[in-house]
Amino acid sequence: MLDLRRVSCGYGENIVLRDVSVSIYQxxxxxxxxxxxxxxxxLMRVATKVIRPAAGQVLLEGRDIxxxxxxxxxxxxxxxxxxxxxxxxxxxxxxxLGRIPLRERxxxxxxxxxxxxxxxxxxxxxxxxxxxxxxxxxxxxxxxxAYVARALAQEPKLLFLDEPTSHLDIRHQVGLxxxxxxxxxEKLLTVIMILHDLNLASQYCGRLLLLDKGSLxxxxxxxxxxxxxxxxxxxxxxxxxxxxPFSSRPFIQPVSREGGLKSDLx
Amino acid sequence: xxxxxxxxxxxxxxxxLLLLACLFSLSVGPxxxxxxxxxxxxxxxxxxxxxxxxxxxxxxxxxxxxxxxxGLSLAGxxxxxxxxxxxxxxxxxxxxxxxxxxxxxxxxxGLSRLSGAxxxxxxxxxxxxxxxxxxxxxxxxxxxxxVQGLLLVGVMVNFICSSIVLLIMSVSRLEDxxxxxxxxxxxxxxxxxxxVKLALxxxxxxxxxxxxxxxxxxxxxLGEEEALHLGINVERMKKMLFILTSLLTGLCVSxxxxxxxxxxxxxxxxxxxxxxxxxxxxxSSFLSGAIFLILSDMVARTVALPxxxxxxxxxxxxxxxxxxxxxxxxxxxxxx
Numbered sequence: 001m002l003d004l005r006r007v008s009c010g011y012g013e014n015i016v017l018r019d020v021s022v023s024i025y026q027x028x029x030x031x032x033x034x035x036x037x038x039x040x041x042x043l044m045r046v047a048t049k050v051i052r053p054a055a056g057q058v059l060l061e062g063r064d065i066x067x068x069x070x071x072x073x074x075x076x077x078x079x080x081x082x083x084x085x086x087x088x089x090x091x092x093x094x095x096x097l098g099r100i101p102l103r104e105r106x107x108x109x110x111x112x113x114x115x116x117x118x119x120x121x122x123x124x125x126x127x128x129x130x131x132x133x134x135x136x137x138x139x140x141x142x143x144x145x146a147y148v149a150r151a152l153a154q155e156p157k158l159l160f161l162d163e164p165t166s167h168l169d170i171r172h173q174v175g176l177x178x179x180x181x182x183x184x185x186e187k188l189l190t191v192i193m194i195l196h197d198l199n200l201a202s203q204y205c206g207r208l209l210l211l212d213k214g215s216l217x218x219x220x221x222x223x224x225x226x227x228x229x230x231x232x233x234x235x236x237x238x239x240x241x242x243x244x245p246f247s248s249r250p251f252i253q254p255v256s257r258e259g260g261l262k263s264d265l266x
Numbered sequence: 267x268x269x270x271x272x273x274x275x276x277x278x279x280x281x282x283l284l285l286l287a288c289l290f291s292l293s294v295g296p297x298x299x300x301x302x303x304x305x306x307x308x309x310x311x312x313x314x315x316x317x318x319x320x321x322x323x324x325x326x327x328x329x330x331x332x333x334x335x336x337g338l339s340l341a342g343x344x345x346x347x348x349x350x351x352x353x354x355x356x357x358x359x360x361x362x363x364x365x366x367x368x369x370x371x372x373x374x375x376g377l378s379r380l381s382g383a384x385x386x387x388x389x390x391x392x393x394x395x396x397x398x399x400x401x402x403x404x405x406x407x408x409x410x411x412x413v414q415g416l417l418l419v420g421v422m423v424n425f426i427c428s429s430i431v432l433l434i435m436s437v438s439r440l441e442d443x444x445x446x447x448x449x450x451x452x453x454x455x456x457x458x459x460x461x462v463k464l465a466l467x468x469x470x471x472x473x474x475x476x477x478x479x480x481x482x483x484x485x486x487x488l489g490e491e492e493a494l495h496l497g498i499n500v501e502r503m504k505k506m507l508f509i510l511t512s513l514l515t516g517l518c519v520s521x522x523x524x525x526x527x528x529x530x531x532x533x534x535x536x537x538x539x540x541x542x543x544x545x546x547x548x549x550s551s552f553l554s555g556a557i558f559l560i561l562s563d564m565v566a567r568t569v570a571l572p573x574x575x576x577x578x579x580x581x582x583x584x585x586x587x588x589x590x591x592x593x594x595x596x597x598x599x600x601x602x
Binding site: 045048049050069070071072073074075077078079081085087088089093094097098100101103105108109110154 | 269270477478480481484485487488489491492494495496497498499537541542543545
């Protein structure tokens with residue numbers, strides 16, 4: 001569905017991604033992990049045509065995205081970026097913005113299709129009761145869900161999420177990731193998600209891309225990527241890798257140098 | 267109440283207010299001729315002078331006030347959307363200053379003798395366009411300029427332009443001076459029917475054109491990257507809107523001089539009333555800007571009788587105070 005072919009890119013002189021090739025297939029749930037500054041967000045930005053690759057190609061369903069219009073792209077992929085900007089509007093209106101790439105431009109007022117799609121998106125995300133509240137009055141968890149709802153209103157085949165759980169408590173983290181998992185399974189939505197939390201990535205993603213200094217360090221199932229040796233090398237932090245209960249996916253515990261070891265107590 | 271209904275109500279209300287303002291303004295003036303008296307005399311078959319005062323002196327003023335107020339207010343709301351900054355408008359960004367410079371340069375160089383009546387608006391447009399792309403180049407080179415940074419650059423652009431206008435004034439002949447002075451202060455005294463009609467047609471066309479971008483502006487309120495993800499070609503859209511706002515500002519400034527703060531005050535209050543959706547904000551700003559300028563002009567004409575003040579004095583005082591208030595509020599809220 002999405003192919004990066006030997007992509008290098010960056011900002012001006014500063015090359016962030018070097019020669020990255022990766023193919024994402026339809027229906028996959030892919031987590032992108034890596035240390036700060038390893039190029040995760042840049043990878044997302046080059047795949048969504050925010051920046052152009054300095055070398056290489058990005059193909060969406062076999063077509064070079066450089067030759068596609070932004071509008072064409074927006075009907076196929078949606079992005080949930082960092083939620084830091086208050087648009088000063090009601091939740092329902094913010095979700096309705098997701099219909100912009102799909103609507104006929106000369107129709108100024110919202111038609112039935114628009115209103116129903118927005119309603120459905122708010123229903124799926126459980127925000128219907130908040131539809132008349134200004135976005136600024138929502139909690140961080142609700143606001144993040146509102147951005148997901150806006151992306152869903154675009155009816156995308158491919159959904160990008162950039163650290164959707166970073167400011168949420170565990171209840172909202174699990175709620176959001178369960179929702180994305182459900183959409184991935186039931187609607188065959190392809191999901192590419194940047195995550196900082198390695199354990200959430202391990203728990204939810206079927207495939208992980210580990211970036212290190214702008215190159216793809218590892219690509220595969222959580223079991224094959226999240227090994228003690230790889231994590232310690234890329235993150236330069238000692239860790240213990242165990243098996244999580246229930247899922248038996250890898251569970252990573254960073255080892256503190258300054259205490260926290262039980263043996264210190266004795 | 268459904269939203270289309272509320273919107274229709276708001277537009278209907280504004281149109282009614284606009285008509286009232288027009289009638290009121292037609293009926294007030296230094297000659298003391300009221301609309302009713304002129305109408306009564308006209309029915310009786312007399313009062314040709316009264317009628318001509320209303321139709322030839324006051325009507326062009328009102329129509330020009332409609333076009334210029336609407337045009338400047340529309341330019342303001344569009345610029346605020348593009349820069350995502352509620353304090354920018356043609357005047358605070360220095361676009362009006364650029365237009366005034368273009369106009370006065372062309373009047374000194376005698377371009378109007380070469381290309382006729384279009385020369386003045388066109389040179390205003392060229393000046394406005396230069397100012398706005400200069401600002402755009404500055405703000406995109408360093409990423410996004412902060413709110414205050416942008417305003418500061420705008421004020422400086424304005425200052426540079428008005429200094430050059432002063433330079434032109436000081437080397438020009440005395441008989442050209444009055445015309446240039448008029449552009450710096452701003453007034454609705456233009457009585458050339460052709461230019462008034464041109465202003466009306468062009469600003470209404472600008473309103474219609476701006477509606478091709480109402481969804482783009484809505485998407486942009488989430489941020490430039492988000493707008494890209496919603497399928498908006500942000501760079502192209504910005505260029506088109508810069509050209510549109512330069513046309514509007516250039517035209518308004520060339521006909522009525524620099525009238526400050528109309529594009530700031532009006533959209534500022536409308537955002538509070540009708541909300542941030544550009545589908546209603548564009549037309550209601552246009553109508554309210556027209557009302558605001560027509561009424562300001564009426565105040566300017568009558569407040570210091572028998573002297574007529576230029577309308578820019580009124581909008582400058584009202585708008586300048588409100589600008590400081592809005593800036594303080596924004597700074598206190600930590601939004602800058």
